[in-house]
Amino acid sequence: MVYQVIALKHRPRKFSDVVAQDHIITPLRNAVESGRIHHGYLFSGPRGTGKTTTARVLSKALNCETPEKGEPCTKCTSCMEIAATNSPNVIEIDAASNRGIDDIRELREAIRYSPLGAKYKIYIIDEVHQLTSEAFNALLKTLEEPPPHGIFILATTEPQKVPATIVSRCLKFDFRLIPLTKLIETVEAICRKEGVDIEREGIESICVKADGSLRDALSLLDQVISSGVSKIDAPTVAEILGLVDKRMLLGISTAVASSQPINAINHFSNFVRMGGNVEYFIDSLNRHFRDLLVIKLNVKEKSFDGIADEMLDEYRAIAAMLDDGQLLRILNILAELFAGLRRRTADPIISVELALVKMAKLDKTIDLEKLFKAEPERRALPSVVDDLFQSHQIGPVNDLGESTEPPEEALPKTEIPVENPPTHISELNFDVIARRWPEVIKELNKKKKTLWAQLNGSVPVSLSGSNIKLKVEHEGIAKSANLPINQKLMEELTTKIFGHPLRLECTTLKDKLSQEREVSSAEQEYSAAITGDDIVDRTLEELGGRLLNWEPKDK
Known part of the structure; x- marks a missing residue:
């Protein structure tokens, strides 16, 4: 006995056998039962979803000798002939190989003749979008005025290529991918x-x-x-x-979540060694991380499509190791990787390995919006930012943006003697202020890092009453320090250190080095505006940053 492939052996024979297309099957069955038959049907949708199969079942139901509630009996002569594809009343045409005007002319001639021992003569035209424009024009007239016994069932995977004049003369049914x-x-x-x-x-x-x-x-x-x-x-x-085993995907995602890129690369190398397709690997990995994101967002769900129940706990454990921001960035990395491979811009294997390293080296994300909305007294930096700041203390930099501050162990540790703060402004003198000015800068570092970064290299020049004159690097810093909000802060700090508020009068350095670094007046004004901007100040302060450079918007 000749072996019959499973797809043909288990092909639906009745409307009730068609899988997951109830939105199409129900109206077709009702139309057959009520006798409201249209002369043209257009079935469109992805491949393998049942378009041609449904066309054959509909043909059976229309010509069945003993239909049951719109369903074909599958036992009469007509049903059996159609199932065996040798019925004289149901003609299947492959438009890919019979696409010319001569083929359609023959069809127009043949449809005039009455069916043999049946109600209808039915033409099933598969992949109808491949007909030529001339063939479509020839078919149009027959669709407009078909004989009473003639019925057309058109099937296509690309309905957008079917002329609107053809579509408008048919009942259109869209088949869906099966869940x-x-x-x-x-x-x-x-x-x-x-x-x-x-x-x-x-x-x-x-x-x-x-x-x-x-x-x-x-x-x-x-x-x-x-x-x-x-x-x-x-x-x-x-x-x-040649698929990507889910155990391999779990191993890769575990390596990524654990910041172990070499393990992720080893899994991928094994897949390539087995002859796996790189594009399919990326697609599978993309689906896998998408599943992790869905699990992360739906922690209370008990089951998920495509994930075995016995593996769900492993998925949940890996999802718990990654935050939402990391998963979104990983999916973006994979999307960029896939787009790059489509453009053939780099070696695919190296590109995937680099992407895996990126994914494994992602830091945890910080929600700046939530950070800024928090109450100042309750605001706390995430540990990752705190660790980053502690390990990257920012000090003076040179023109190249490189730190000029010597290592901490190289700095001489000098104890600043603690003196009782004077109780009256007349007790202050310039020598005391100049000697204890580092204390003011140290306190400023705790209160406002942006202003500390600007005044860290400032030098007291003179004292006049309660006004202290400072030398700063350039005019932009001077303007920023003279802002009311910054003056108020400095008065509070000097009151704490010296017992009385001091008002700053900043002047720029006029030595040769400062002249070489002098910026234009427009840039100075822009600098003052930027450094005095509340959002910029808060961002730099919260993240421990320092404004190194700026550029006017219209520049």
Whole structure:
């Protein structure tokens, strides 16, 4: 006996057998039962979703000798002839190979003749979008005024290529991709009928690869069965079909979450060594991290499509190791990687390895909006920022932006003697202020890092009453320090150190070095505006940053 492939052996024979297309099957069945038959139907949708199969079932129902509530009986002569594809009243035409005007002219001539022992003469034109424009024009007249016994069923995967004049004369039904859960249920039922011993995880891998197409899923199942393995598990399915095993994906995501890029690269190298497709690897990894994000956002859900219940705890554990921001950035990295490979701009294997390193080296994200909305007294930097600031203290820099501050261990540790603060302004003298000015700068570092970064190199010049004159690097810093909000802060600090408030009068350095660094007046004004901007100040203060350079917007 000749072997019949599973996709043909289990092809639907009745409307009720069609999988996950109820929005189409119900109106067609009702139309047959009520006798409201249209002369033209257009079935559109992705491959393997049941367009041609539904066209054959509809043909059976229309010409069935004993229909039952709109369903074909599948036992009469007409139904059996249609199932065997040798009915004289149902003609299937492949538009890919019969696409010319002469083919359509023959069809127009043949449809005039009455059907043989049946109600209707039905033409099923598959991949109708491949007809030439002349052929479409020839078909249009017949669709406008068909004979009473003539019915056209057009099927296509690209409905946008079908002329609007054709579409407007047909009832259009859009077939949908079959949901993953329904696809898995259907394949499982067929495996039981066929006596195939296969793990559910293997069936899931097949159905994910099929991407909503039942025909593709059954064809892949046939390929796996042909391997001759008595008990088929998920690794076997992955090896035969060149898929990415879910255990491998879990291993990669664990390596990424644990910041171990070498482990992630090793998993990918094993996949490549087995002859795996790089683009399919990226697509599978993208779906995997998408699943992790969905689990992260739906922690209370008990089950998820495409994830076996016994593996769900592992998914949850990995999702808990990554925050939402990291998962979103990982998905962006994969999207950029896939786009780059499509453009063929780099070696695909190296590109994937670099992407895996990026993903494993991502820092945890900080929600700046929430950080700024927090009450000042309750605001606390995340530990990652605190650690970053502690390990990267910012000091004076040179023209290249490089730190000129010597290492901490190289600095001489000098004790500043603590003196009782004077109780009256007359007790202050310039020598005391100049000697204790580092204390003011140290306190300023605790209160406002942006202003500290500007005045860290300032030098007291003279004292006049309660006004202290400072030398600063350039006019932009002077303007920033003279802002009311900064003057108020400095008065508070000097009151704490000296017992009385001192008002700053900043003047610029006029030595040769400062003249060489002098900026234009427009840039100085822009600098003062930027450094006095509340958002900029708060951002630099919270993150421990320092404004090194700026550029006017209109420059």
